[in-house]
Structure formats: structure tokens, C-alpha cells
Amino acid sequence: MKHLFKLLVAAVLFMGIGVANAQDENHPWAIEIGVNAVDVYPVGTSDKGRIDPSMRGEMFDEYFNAADHWNIIPSVSRLAVSRYIGSGFVFTAAGSLNRIKKLGDYSADNLTYYGADGEIKYSFKNAIGSSWFDPSIGVGGGYTWVDDIGFGTANGLVGIKFWLNDNIAINFQSTYKHAFEDDYGISHFQHSAGLVFQFGGKDTDGDGIYDKDDECPETPGLAEFNGCPDTDGDGIPDHLDECPDTPGLAEFNGCPDTDGDGIPDHLDECPTVAGLAEFNGCPDTDGDGIPDHKDKCPNEAGPAENDGCPWPDRDGDGVLDKDDQCPDVPGTVANHGCPEVTxxxxxxxxxxxxxxxxxxxxxxxxxxxxxxxxxxxxxxxxxxxxxxxxxxxxxxxxxxxxxxxxxxxxxxxxxxxxxxxxxxxxxxxxxxxxxxxxxxxxxxxxxxxxxxxxxxxxxx
Missing domain, CATH: 3.30.1330.60 (OmpA-like domain)
Incomplete structure (x- = not known):
């Protein structure tokens, strides 16, 4: 229990550092819970430190020999908190614990191991255009205690995450930790595997969709429209809807066509009466080329110069009043509608x-x-x-x-x-x-x- 307490203290410490250095609040946080394995064998024989070179192999020698060289405890042994900085970079603060029973080819007396590390990693996920495969490389530094003797390390790492969905991933990471202390430091590899839970992020309009994925980040909207609203509920988001407050049809960019004449209401001069496109949606009942709302005789064909009404012939002499010089007296066509003097x-x-x-x-x-x-x-x-x-x-x-x-x-x-x-x-x-x-x-x-x-x- 004492060891787990130390691990949590280290994780909280570095989480605080991460918050203080966060540059972009619009990107999510992540927590990783997992296990770690410590291997002091494949680190090279050039430096001594606390481990006799004869107990070690060359760099990367028997790198995957877990059975002979890896130290693992059967419980949660690593916690990490990450913050996406931007442009593919992630800052991670991690704390880990372990028991050292193998020092290279030799046994150890169950030494305690604690690590507190800070890492800057670059994710290739966006660069390669993948939605689930997330390889990364990184550098960092930290402090390690082995049996209560501490030393600083410079770290280099590679990792691969496999995203199961937008918020959960499986992470595999291998970190080389080079000890700075020649007399009592221990250079080693630390391998880890864990579950990553991503959360947080900025949601300005409070619609449950983070700004980075929200096409309308300042207006509450719906997930189906990437965070944009659909005020009139016609299935067309407001920013694509020419009539956002009135339910309409997709073919008319969200505007209604009440009379069903193929002309949307906002372009239709007669929106409640089916009409013709040539008359901006208004009908021409008598077919005289004058729409009904401008035709004084909408049911009788007539010329435009007479407001859509047929020319009258008041005296019934066969000469229209417009051509009749005597419109109230029957006459002859030859005499322009006037009676002839006999x-x-x-x-x-x-x-x-x-x-x-x-x-x-x-x-x-x-x-x-x-x-x-x-x-x-x-x-x-x-x-x-x-x-x-x-x-x-x-x-x-x-x-x-x-x-x-x-x-x-x-x-x-x-x-x-x-x-x-x-x-x-x-x-x-x-x-x-x-x-x-x-x-x-x-x-x-x-x-x-x-x-x-x-x-x-x-x-x-």
C-alpha cells in the first residue's frame, strides 16, 4: 500500500506539471492505467554504475527475453496522464513501481523500484491519416529510485497505440532510461502496456461536441450535424438552410414550397397558389400571358394594354371600342364603327x-x-x-x-x-x-x- 501511495503521488505531481504547461485547451486529456516491465540486461557494457558489466549484454541484446530478464509485478504498476499539445505532440507525466528480482543474468533481493517521468511524444496518427493506428516516438527525463537510492535519467521511447474508439486505446511503449550517475545509477529499459482513456476538451456551446469536431462551435447543435443546429427540424442544418426558421425541402436548400409548384416560397410571388416559373410562381388562368394577380379579368383572355381584359364592343357593331370612333352607336367596320350617312x-x-x-x-x-x-x-x-x-x-x-x-x-x-x-x-x-x-x-x-x-x- 505504501508503494502504491508513492506511485500516485508521483503521477499527481507530473499531472500538475502537465496542466501548468498545457498550451491548447481545445485538445483532450488522457489517463493510462497499465503494467510495466524493467529490464537491465540489453543496455550495453560500456558504463558501470551499480551493475557489474558482466551482468549485462550488448545494446538490444536479448531484447525480448522476458522470461530471463524482465521484472514484472502482477498488478497495476504504471499510471500516466497525457495532454495533447498540438501539431501531433503529446506531453505525458507517468509514475511507475516494480520489484527488481533480476539484474541481468543474476538474481536480486526483491529491490523496490519507483519511477517518475515526463515525456514529450510525437504521434504519427494524423500524419499517416489513420483513425486507429497511432505510432509515436519521444524523449523525456525522469527520476528513478531503486531500493531508495535515486538517480536522474534521460529517456528515449517508441510506442504504438491502437484506438478502439474515439476515447479508448491500447498502448504499448518501450523506453530506454540512461542513468546520469556513473557510480550508483542503473541504465535500463522499461516496457509498458496499458489502457488509455481520453477525455476533456473544450465545448464552448455546451452541446456535448468538442470544438475541434464541432462545425458550429459557438452555437448548440446536434451530433448528426457535427454540432450545428437545425432550428426548424427539417433535417437540414441551419448553416446550409436558406430558410432556417421554416421547415422545408432539401431540393430547395431547406425552404418550403407550400403550393407544390416547384418554386420555393421565398422566391414565389404567389406561395399559396400553384403557378408557373415564368410568372415567379403565380398562375395565369386564362393563358393570356398576364398572371392572375396582375390581370383584371383573370378568367378571360385579354391583351396587356387592356390589363388582361378583352376589348369591349359596347354597341355590338363588331368594332372593338378601342378602334370604334363611335363606341356607343352601332356603325360599320368601313366607317370605323360609326353609322354611315346615307x-x-x-x-x-x-x-x-x-x-x-x-x-x-x-x-x-x-x-x-x-x-x-x-x-x-x-x-x-x-x-x-x-x-x-x-x-x-x-x-x-x-x-x-x-x-x-x-x-x-x-x-x-x-x-x-x-x-x-x-x-x-x-x-x-x-x-x-x-x-x-x-x-x-x-x-x-x-x-x-x-x-x-x-x-x-x-x-x-
Whole structure:
């Protein structure tokens, strides 16, 4: 029990040294529990120390002769604490105990053996890209007591770990310890085998995944996503999820497609109604090339210039309102949707105009003619795009100059009156022709009366 206490004290001492010198807290600790064997035979005969050279062989002579030369006790006899420093280097503090019954080829009187060692080892595990095979080499130093006489040693070692999983390995190590004291030191080999338990490490976000293996070390996450979270639980970690707060599909990088139209909601202008990619996910029910949300008539095909609605034809004459100069009056295609002025209409207008009366020798319209002038306007308004000319005519009595002036003035008077009672001035012109266009003979009173007239003609 006293010997085990000394071993534990040595291990704790070196563990403290390891903590003080640790450089990278983001790499794990390891504890090794095992057995050791001490062999003083294959160390060479050049130095004396406490062992007669005749008791030893040459360096590495009978190196594996465990039966004749190795000292082993059947219990836990070695404890080690290791810290990964970085770049493949590991610091180890180890304590060991043993009983020396064989000094080379000779027997010994059950000498006590204690060792306390510090080691710097380089692991080739990462260099060779292995997940389980972990060879190493190292150097170190320590202090050894044999039967209460102590001496310092310089150590060189080789080892191999076989990792059973991420945290447990079997370690085999062979260490040559060269004694510094020529008079009472004992150079020897110490072989060991043990179980290594790796633990510790930094876990900044507390999710149980060490930072060195955590792709999201500052955000708690899941082991299946290497420490990254999946906030919406859609199986896509947040750092790869374009919509981390809304469950979605892998094909859309974690974003949903509510209407199932193949366009994810965040790119879909109509996310709840299945639509077309060309319209950013919105439908076009009537197929007129205008998506429904911009179409004033989504169920009837129509042009964009009419907001997706078909052009109306209010008067039903076959000419669309957009092309119909008379959209509220049925007309003909040839006359741009307006009714055409027929010969009968002109005849009717002239029947009315024959009754227009003027003061004698003047252009003043007599009041009894007002009613017939209103009828003329009413007929003209039935043909909204037609233009008319008011013509003034006289008989041949009197001077030509007077007749021409009078005919112009009477025609103008009729035109002006028609405008005052509602006719569009742009659709009327007037002209006087004097006696130049008679419709009867000027030789008779009846003929001259017919020639004194106002006529209305269609202006082309």
C-alpha cells in the first residue's frame, strides 16, 4: 500500500506539471492505467554504475527475453496522464513501481523500484491519416529510485497505440532510461502496456461536441450535424438552410414550397397558389400571358394594354371600342364603327333645310325656323364622325356680288346657330355659292324660289 501511495503521488505531481504547461485547451486529456516491465540486461557494457558489466549484454541484446530478464509485478504498476499539445505532440507525466528480482543474468533481493517521468511524444496518427493506428516516438527525463537510492535519467521511447474508439486505446511503449550517475545509477529499459482513456476538451456551446469536431462551435447543435443546429427540424442544418426558421425541402436548400409548384416560397410571388416559373410562381388562368394577380379579368383572355381584359364592343357593331370612333352607336367596320350617312339622311336634312326662313335680303334667321334647325342637329348627332357643309344658294336676280355675299352670310348664320344649340363646330363648315348652282330655272318665279335655298351636304 505504501508503494502504491508513492506511485500516485508521483503521477499527481507530473499531472500538475502537465496542466501548468498545457498550451491548447481545445485538445483532450488522457489517463493510462497499465503494467510495466524493467529490464537491465540489453543496455550495453560500456558504463558501470551499480551493475557489474558482466551482468549485462550488448545494446538490444536479448531484447525480448522476458522470461530471463524482465521484472514484472502482477498488478497495476504504471499510471500516466497525457495532454495533447498540438501539431501531433503529446506531453505525458507517468509514475511507475516494480520489484527488481533480476539484474541481468543474476538474481536480486526483491529491490523496490519507483519511477517518475515526463515525456514529450510525437504521434504519427494524423500524419499517416489513420483513425486507429497511432505510432509515436519521444524523449523525456525522469527520476528513478531503486531500493531508495535515486538517480536522474534521460529517456528515449517508441510506442504504438491502437484506438478502439474515439476515447479508448491500447498502448504499448518501450523506453530506454540512461542513468546520469556513473557510480550508483542503473541504465535500463522499461516496457509498458496499458489502457488509455481520453477525455476533456473544450465545448464552448455546451452541446456535448468538442470544438475541434464541432462545425458550429459557438452555437448548440446536434451530433448528426457535427454540432450545428437545425432550428426548424427539417433535417437540414441551419448553416446550409436558406430558410432556417421554416421547415422545408432539401431540393430547395431547406425552404418550403407550400403550393407544390416547384418554386420555393421565398422566391414565389404567389406561395399559396400553384403557378408557373415564368410568372415567379403565380398562375395565369386564362393563358393570356398576364398572371392572375396582375390581370383584371383573370378568367378571360385579354391583351396587356387592356390589363388582361378583352376589348369591349359596347354597341355590338363588331368594332372593338378601342378602334370604334363611335363606341356607343352601332356603325360599320368601313366607317370605323360609326353609322354611315346615307343618301336618305342627306335628303332628310335638306327637306328640313328648305324650310329655313330669313328676313328679306338679310342673313338673319327667322324664329319660326328654330325648331327645324334643332331637328337638323338631332339628325347630325346620330352620325358622330360625319362632317357636314352648310351651303348657301341664291337665284340670279340682282347683282352677282350681292348674291355671293348673301349666300355666304346665310350659310354661316345657319352653321353658327347649329353650334349654339349643341353641334360640334369642328364637324361643320359653311360656304356660299351665289346663283352658280341653280336647281331650277331662274326665268320663272317658282324656279327662282327653289334656287333661293340652304342645303346640307356630307363633307368627304
Amino acid at each position: 343618301v336618305e339622311v342627306i335628303k332628310q336634312l335638306n327637306e328640313f333645310s328648305k324650310t329655313i326662313l330669313f328676313d328679306l335680303g338679310k342673313s338673319t334667321i327667322r324664329p319660326e325656323s328654330y325648331a327645324v334647325l334643332q331637328k337638323i342637329v338631332d339628325v347630325m348627332k346620330e352620325y358622330p364622325n360625319a362632317k357636314f357643309e352648310v351651303e348657301g344658294h341664291t337665284d340670279s336676280s340682282g347683282s352677282l356680288k350681292l348674291n355671293e355675299r348673301l349666300s355666304k352670310e346665310r350659310a354661316a348664320a345657319v352653321k353658327d346657330y347649329l353650334v349654339t344649340i349643341g353641334m360640334d363646330a369642328s364637324r361643320l363648315t359653311s360656304e356660299g355659292y351665289g346663283p352658280s348652282r341653280p336647281i331650277a330655272s331662274n326665268k320663272t318665279a317658282a324656279g327662282r324660289q327653289q334656287n333661293r335655298r340652304v342645303e346640307i351636304s356630307l363633307k368627304k
